Amino acid sequence: xxxxxxxxxxxxxxxxxxxxxxxxxxxxxxxxxxxxxxxxxxxxxxxxxxxxxxxxxxxxxxxxxxxxxxxxxxxxxxxxxxxxxxxxxxxxxxxxxxxxxxxxxxxxxxxxxxxxxxxxxxxxxxxxxxxxxxxxxxxxxxxxxxxxxxxxxxxxxxxxxxxxxxxxxxxxxxxxxxxxxxxxxxxxxxxxxxxxxxxxxxxxxxxxxxxxxxxxxxxxxxxxxxxxxxxxxxxxxxxxxxxxxxxxxxxx
Amino acid sequence: xxxxxxxxxxxxxxxxxxxxxxxxxxxxxxxxxxxxxxxxxxxxxxxxxxxxxxxxxxxxxxxxxxxxxxxxxxxxxxxxxxxxxxxxxxxxxxxxxxxxxxxxxxxxxxxxxxxxxxxxxxxxxxxxxxxxxxxxxxxxxxxxxxxxxxxxxxxxxxxxxxxxxxxxxxxxxxxxxxxxxxxxxxxxxxxxxxxxxxxxxxxxxxxxxxxxxxxxxxxxxxxxxxxxxxxxxxxxxxxxxxxxxxxxxxxx
Numbered sequence: 465x466x467x468x469x470x471x472x473x474x475x476x477x478x479x480x481x482x483x484x485x486x487x488x489x490x491x492x493x494x495x496x497x498x499x500x501x502x503x504x505x506x507x508x509x510x511x512x513x514x515x516x517x518x519x520x521x522x523x524x525x526x527x528x529x530x531x532x533x534x535x536x537x538x539x540x541x542x543x544x545x546x547x548x549x550x551x552x553x554x555x556x557x558x559x560x561x562x563x564x565x566x567x568x569x570x571x572x573x574x575x576x577x578x579x580x581x582x583x584x585x586x587x588x589x590x591x592x593x594x595x596x597x598x599x600x601x602x603x604x605x606x607x608x609x610x611x612x613x614x615x616x617x618x619x620x621x622x623x624x625x626x627x628x629x630x631x632x633x634x635x636x637x638x639x640x641x642x643x644x645x646x647x648x649x650x651x652x653x654x655x656x657x658x659x660x661x662x663x664x665x666x667x668x669x670x671x672x673x674x675x676x677x678x679x680x681x682x683x684x685x686x687x688x689x690x691x692x693x694x695x696x697x698x699x700x701x702x703x704x705x706x707x708x709x710x711x712x713x714x715x716x
Numbered sequence: 717x718x719x720x721x722x723x724x725x726x727x728x729x730x731x732x733x734x735x736x737x738x739x740x741x742x743x744x745x746x747x748x749x750x751x752x753x754x755x756x757x758x759x760x761x762x763x764x765x766x767x768x769x770x771x772x773x774x775x776x777x778x779x780x781x782x783x784x785x786x787x788x789x790x791x792x793x794x795x796x797x798x799x800x801x802x803x804x805x806x807x808x809x810x811x812x813x814x815x816x817x818x819x820x821x822x823x824x825x826x827x828x829x830x831x832x833x834x835x836x837x838x839x840x841x842x843x844x845x846x847x848x849x850x851x852x853x854x855x856x857x858x859x860x861x862x863x864x865x866x867x868x869x870x871x872x873x874x875x876x877x878x879x880x881x882x883x884x885x886x887x888x889x890x891x892x893x894x895x896x897x898x899x900x901x902x903x904x905x906x907x908x909x910x911x912x913x914x915x916x917x918x919x920x921x922x923x924x925x926x927x928x929x930x931x932x933x934x935x936x937x938x939x940x941x942x943x944x945x946x947x948x949x950x951x952x953x954x955x956x957x958x959x960x961x962x963x964x965x966x967x968x
Contacts, residue, residue: 580905670733
């Protein structure tokens with residue numbers, strides 16, 4: 465698809481618990497949707513283990529390839545929270561105790577509660593700026609084009625609200641989905657012709673099985689509202705020409 | 717963690733619909749769990765767009781870095797199903813019409829239904845072996861250490877059953893999870909000491925919020941059942957020493 469000027473992002477999900485299958489990640493769907501609303505398109509996501517060398521290498525690969533990188537996970541006080549250290553390694557900077565972060569933690573905890581493990585959460589790579597944590601105070605941070613967020617979805621979402629104005633994107637991609645109880649094979653040729661007429665529109669075909677019936681959801685995506693409506697009409701006309709009933713699946 | 721001999725895998729989820737946030741991937745949790753049961757550890761997952769160059773580069777990066785690579789998505793009959801072509805490009809081999817695959821499709825479809833789009837599904841990279849599709853007949857394939865599966869979860873799972881005996885792993889990782897309504901900061905120091913005593917065990921700390929209460933799930937993972945039981949007892953003793961009640965979260 466021709467989107468030379470699109471603003472792009474990669475999402476890096478850090479956590480052994482997702483790779484073990486124990487935890488189903490909920491952060492990518494949220495971030496993909498929220499970033500698209502800001503005109504930033506998630507082009508790749510990587511799920512990686514709690515391993516400093518892997519985190520550093522992945523962050524370095526992604527920050528050079530995409531406009532923005534967002535990471536989730538690994539910024540708490542326990543021994544397996546190694547994201548800050550790993551990103552300091554990626555940027556070849558030291559970890560420093562951030563005075564502002566320490567102050568926020570001091571205000572949050574009762575006297576005597578701010579132990580060594582909790583103080584670790586004020587350790588931020590040199591040169592980073594903080595991302596405010598309105599829920600539990602331990603901050604995230606931004607360094608270069610990399611935004612470091614926690615893994616707990618409720619806290620991650622609250623902190624994402626605080627960085628919306630640091631992310632400047634292009635036009636959001638609009639999508640229009642039309643479903644039918646048709647088979648992909650029957651519509652493939654006509655759908656390919658619609659795609660060929662509209663090379664700048666991303667047209668996807670997603671088969672599904674619902675209550676034992678095979679169907680397909682056809683999703684057109686483009687920032688151009690007028691073109692989107694035309695493509696949707698062409699898809700509906702194609703389905704009707706094949707004797708199928710188009711169903712408005714959703715409109716975003 | 718010291719796992720020099722672990723058998724490893726990467727999972728590559730191919731599909732714009734996951735990166736747009738529209739579809740929540742269900743294949744990684746299944747594959748991560750199923751592969752671990754076979755003694756194969758998923759070390760990385762990547763979610764990438766329907767883009768031939770990106771798919772080929774990602775497959776090449778992963779197939780050299782891990783023992784196995786499993787891909788999902790993009791093997792249907794529509795224009796956006798480009799996984800076979802992309803993997804042929806990665807391996808620098810042509811796509812060939814596979815006689816066995818074509819035969820399966822001919823038996824599945826009524827006379828006249830096997831149109832050009834559906835015939836495309838018999839196009840397999842030269843040198844690949846088929847993965848049987850008991851649901852809708854369009855096969856996946858294996859080439860080298862790369863296993864190519866569909867994106868529709870029900871079909872993917874049925875086809876995974878057919879490749880279990882092609883995947884030879886080591887000992888499955890066992891896990892034991894203990895939860896408590898404690899804060900990570902309070903247990904971090906003691907937990908780090910348990911981790912230091914058992915460097916070959918992967919101990920993860922995962923905070924959660926349930927019904928407005930903060931808690932933490934502590935998960936130990938190792939192939940050694942005896943060591944796992946010891947570490948679990950040490951974690952429970954740590955929690956009790958801090959005045960917390962350990963809760964058996966699950967035992968896999």
